[in-house]
Amino acid sequence: MKKGGGTPMKTYHWQDICNWTGIPYREHGTYQVECPFCARQGKKHRMYVDADKRVYHCFHCQNEGGAVGLFAMVNDLSFDVAKDTLRRKSRGEEVVLRVVKTKVMEEPCNKVTLSKPLPMADRDRVYRTMIEFLKLNFGDRQYLRNKGLKDPMIDAMKFRSLPNRDQRHKMVEALQKQGLTLLGVPGFYEKDGQVKFAPFENGILIPIISPEKLIVGFQIRSTRANTPKDKRYFALSTSTKPMGTKSEVYVHFVGPKKEAVHAIYVTEGALKADIAACLSRIPFLALQGVNCTKFLADTLKKFPNLKTCYLAFDMDKFENENVLNAEKKLIEIIKKAGITPKVVNWDRKYKGIDDYLVAMEK
Ligand SMILES: [Zn+2]
The missing domain is CATH 3.90.980.10 (DNA primase, catalytic core, N-terminal domain)
Structure with missing residues (x-):
């Protein structure tokens, strides 16, 4: 894809990438699998996979990257050839793929006991x-x-x-x-x-x-x-500490009383939403990451008069398949909640909605 114009990069479901490569699939969260690249050298090491961010990393062979990178690595292809192969595969063309044999590795057994979350x-x-x-x-x-x-x-x-x-x-x-x-x-x-x-x-x-x-x-x-x-x-989480507590990816809200909200902007990152809401005096919701949508449907339900959601993700989304993919998923969640989704774009010179609003203030 050419930067700054042209068609956006095609996006792929994490589940498809997993199916096509042989990497075990999980819908959410981080998990560990036996590293298929270390296995080629007969070594057994952990590869960390983050299903929300769609990235992988092995600290031993130092292989890391995103969904397309993983597909490229498994099939020994360059990134560009991998992109092309994925495009053909998703069109249903006959493509010969390599599938690795690997399995999920459970967390080491020295797991700590956590506290029961307080109300x-x-x-x-x-x-x-x-x-x-x-x-x-x-x-x-x-x-x-x-x-x-x-x-x-x-x-x-x-x-x-x-x-x-x-x-x-x-x-x-x-x-x-x-x-x-x-x-x-x-x-x-x-x-x-x-x-x-x-x-x-x-x-x-x-x-x-x-x-x-x-x-x-x-x-x-x-x-x-x-x-x-x-x-x-x-x-802020203490999920790996004794008697600690895991934080959840709750959606951040900044705005008036929830009953007074008829339209809301949705972006990624609490600070960005805070800045944007301050400058625009428009209510905002912030996901803690583009794929942190676990609590979004529940959050939307809490606004009894909400009719429209404006999606305001960073403008570099056109160069980031992860964000574009997340945007599509979000549109589905919002529609399902009976709310009208609208995608907002602005001058690509300004990355975040906050950057754009700050520039408009001046
Ligand atoms: Zn490895």
């Missing part, structure tokens, strides 16, 4: 108290200003900097002093009989807010220098 109202109370305790440091505030947010907006959105080790300790103490239960809230876990907060550092906590205006989680924007693009945003 959302309790979670909200913990998070709101946590926000009262935490601060937004100067560098992080500056980062948000550079994104186009004014100070009153930054304060209203309750962005906070991740605490350092000492602050974490003091925060847990302060929360416990108020009689709050912390285990069962994503971000907390237990070590040596003591409750701890996740040891993430250098990042901004971005609240994930439900249509009922409860804080149900946080997305973290890493501010560490040289963070790879795909690791800049992640959820």
